[in-house]
Amino acid sequence: MIGIVAGVGPYAGLDLLKKILSQTVASRDQDHLDIASLSQPEEIADRTAFLLGETTVNPAYAMTNQLLRLQKMGASVAGIPCNTAHAPAIFGRIQRGLEEAGSQIRLLNMIVEVGYALQRDTPAVNCIGVLSTLGTAVTAVYPSILEPLGFEVITPEKRLLEDAIQPAIYDPVYGIKACGYATKTARDKLMLGVQHLKEAGAQAIVLGCTEIPLAIRDKQVAGLIVIDPTLILARALIFAVNPQKLATQ
Amino acid sequence: MIGIVAGVGPYAGLDLLKKILSQTVASRDQDHLDIASLSQPEEIADRTAFLLGETTVNPAYAMTNQLLRLQKMGASVAGIPCNTAHAPAIFGRIQRGLEEAGSQIRLLNMIVEVGYALQRDTPAVNCIGVLSTLGTAVTAVYPSILEPLGFEVITPEKRLLEDAIQPAIYDPVYGIKACGYATKTARDKLMLGVQHLKEAGAQAIVLGCTEIPLAIRDKQVAGLIVIDPTLILARALIFAVNPQKLATQ
Numbered sequence: 001m002i003g004i005v006a007g008v009g010p011y012a013g014l015d016l017l018k019k020i021l022s023q024t025v026a027s028r029d030q031d032h033l034d035i036a037s038l039s040q041p042e043e044i045a046d047r048t049a050f051l052l053g054e055t056t057v058n059p060a061y062a063m064t065n066q067l068l069r070l071q072k073m074g075a076s077v078a079g080i081p082c083n084t085a086h087a088p089a090i091f092g093r094i095q096r097g098l099e100e101a102g103s104q105i106r107l108l109n110m111i112v113e114v115g116y117a118l119q120r121d122t123p124a125v126n127c128i129g130v131l132s133t134l135g136t137a138v139t140a141v142y143p144s145i146l147e148p149l150g151f152e153v154i155t156p157e158k159r160l161l162e163d164a165i166q167p168a169i170y171d172p173v174y175g176i177k178a179c180g181y182a183t184k185t186a187r188d189k190l191m192l193g194v195q196h197l198k199e200a201g202a203q204a205i206v207l208g209c210t211e212i213p214l215a216i217r218d219k220q221v222a223g224l225i226v227i228d229p230t231l232i233l234a235r236a237l238i239f240a241v242n243p244q245k246l247a248t249q
Numbered sequence: 250m251i252g253i254v255a256g257v258g259p260y261a262g263l264d265l266l267k268k269i270l271s272q273t274v275a276s277r278d279q280d281h282l283d284i285a286s287l288s289q290p291e292e293i294a295d296r297t298a299f300l301l302g303e304t305t306v307n308p309a310y311a312m313t314n315q316l317l318r319l320q321k322m323g324a325s326v327a328g329i330p331c332n333t334a335h336a337p338a339i340f341g342r343i344q345r346g347l348e349e350a351g352s353q354i355r356l357l358n359m360i361v362e363v364g365y366a367l368q369r370d371t372p373a374v375n376c377i378g379v380l381s382t383l384g385t386a387v388t389a390v391y392p393s394i395l396e397p398l399g400f401e402v403i404t405p406e407k408r409l410l411e412d413a414i415q416p417a418i419y420d421p422v423y424g425i426k427a428c429g430y431a432t433k434t435a436r437d438k439l440m441l442g443v444q445h446l447k448e449a450g451a452q453a454i455v456l457g458c459t460e461i462p463l464a465i466r467d468k469q470v471a472g473l474i475v476i477d478p479t480l481i482l483a484r485a486l487i488f489a490v491n492p493q494k495l496a497t498q
Contacts, residue, residue, distance in 0.1 A: 001289075006284075006286070007278060007281065007283075008278065009278035009281075010270050010275075010278060010281045010284075011270060014263070014266055014267055014270060017263055017266070017286070018263055021259050021260060021263060021429055022429055026259075026427070027421040027426075027427040028295075028419075028421070028426060028427070029256060029257065029258035029259060029290040029293070029295070029426055030290050030291050030293070030294075030295070031290075031291075032256065032258075032259040032288065032290045032291075034256075034288065034289045034290075034291065035255075035259075035286075035287075035288040036285070036286070036287050036288075037255070037266070037284075037285070037286040037287075037288075038284075038285050038286075038322065039281065039283065039284040039285075039286075040250075040283045041278040041279050041280075041281045041283075042279050042280075042281075042283065044278070044279070045279075046277075046278070046279070069322060069323075072321075072322075073287065073318060073321075073322060074318075170277075172276040172277070177276075177277060177278060178275070178276040178277070180270055180271055
């Protein structure tokens, strides 16, 4: 059974579930894989707020508990559809928490899976632009994993992150987390980031926050290859439980 | 916590989850309700096949076990996004199974909720057309609940159900269960049913199979009011756990 820590955020959890279904070879209900999706967002503090020091509560503890609940439900492999949760201060704490609890659940690392997918599927791409929250950017979530694999990683400069990308995700009126879909304002702000990364030399754009795929749905944007970590995680989860069920790309 | 028996079918479970999120008052991840969605489709026999006598395995037993698992996860209220599962031979067996297990989970009846919603929201409507699987139609799932509430219920004649509605849902090539979205063929076949029900005097159309809302998304179709049981169940589940979180319609 696949387990999903679905509350980070709830629409990202929904998007991951949707992508697991769409990437599964199935022609009847009964052909689909077993999936437990647990959304308990209230007890998980905002990941970016923790990384920026705005709260001292590490959201790792709540996510670890939810992973243990998913294991109890029968999940043998699990994913967390939140890039910011993959910052070492959070993801490392989750991994240690699972070890301390003697857990057997296999937690996939979405960022590592993105690295593997880039090497496998787009060998000609070297310079990767990452659109993300401030938390993911300042803790170098993507560079710390992709640079050792030989990729050059660029992120928008801090002012652009603060004025455009972060509000596209978080604004309580037009942000994707509040609306559950991409408003025109959110999309326009994200496109500023795409243009900036393109001008800086990016050949591909990683949608480095799981809310961004709700705004950028095509395989290319502004002529650049789009890399969707949620889709890559969905495929990796299917492959982990039953490779024969993985649809061709 | 809301529990969802999400494997009947998996795309209907996804649609219910999506509608719970969209009907919740929330501007941050943490504002959303706790939801456990358990999709274990393989162990649940096809509901229509059971009702038509093509299998003797009552899918009620597997669904009862899944409800007990959801309760163990913390769910206090639950829903099953499958109209056919609400046929008395199945739903009654689930209710008895929960009683026998001493379960405290509050299982909502989606069809009863549709009846309440019709009385509350569309008091001028009397004649209801129901688009559904053969299993839902032959076991009179909707008439048995809506007629005692004073509604007239009409369903497409059997040949139309067999030649158009059932394949729109189940066909392994173009059916909604196989594709996870509504192909043009599936939509065209469902529209034959809508036209038939309109000519027979229906004032509103109940999308009486949880795959149909993937094809008919508007609030009106062919001039008739569209009643989406998945949306009604989503709102009833939110209301059951936290009325203040229910968005205005």
